[in-house]
Amino acid sequence: MHELIDGRWSARGYDPAATISVADLTTIVDAGRWAPTWGRMQPVRFLVGRRGDETFEALSGVLIRGNAGWAPRSAALVLVCTTDRPDDPKEHTYAAVDVGLAVSQMILQAEALGFNGHPMAGFDAAAATTAFDIPAGIRALVLLGIGALVEDPASLPEDIRERDERPRTRLPLDEVAFAGRWGHPAFTGLEM
């Protein structure tokens, strides 16, 4: 597996003093812009905040659940939005798939530039819609935190350090990748 994919993880222990240059942040958002897009529709839009600017402050203000504790330590917060078309289930569905692909590319580009990217659903989308005058027909789906890890994890608040130290796991490949029929492992018994 490529080292960028292998090394990716959703960290919380960001250095609250670290900054990101406009050039690096532009590159990360551009990586999202170049993601595959269903029917070349390009429904994805980005609201970009760098720590210290008004957009960042407003995005920090819509964080909910546990995210309000760690995510303001990000160097940048990017709200990823897409079209809201419940009347057109196909466009509605694939507009969301486009967001996933854009966020994934942004995370890997962030990683390539030495940053960590952490996607969040835990924000108040209605509050974001109001704060940024997001028009009808657009929905805010993912808030992406982009940050630099602290050099010494021992310096982190206990709750953040503890969550970052939890083991990362995934279901075994045999339980998610099938061939022939549903549930039949795709790779077991095959020569690698």
Ligand SMILES: Cc1cc2nc3c(=O)[nH]c(=O)nc-3n(C[C@H](O)[C@H](O)[C@H](O)COP(=O)(O)O)c2cc1C
């Ligand atoms: C759509 C989506 C929403 C998520 N929302 C949150 C969130 O609100 N807060 C959070 O801390 N992590 C969030 N995550 C990150 C997941 O918790 C994380 O990806 C999962 O625990 C696996 O860990 P890993 O990314 O380090 O492999 C979200 C991930 C996705 C894909």
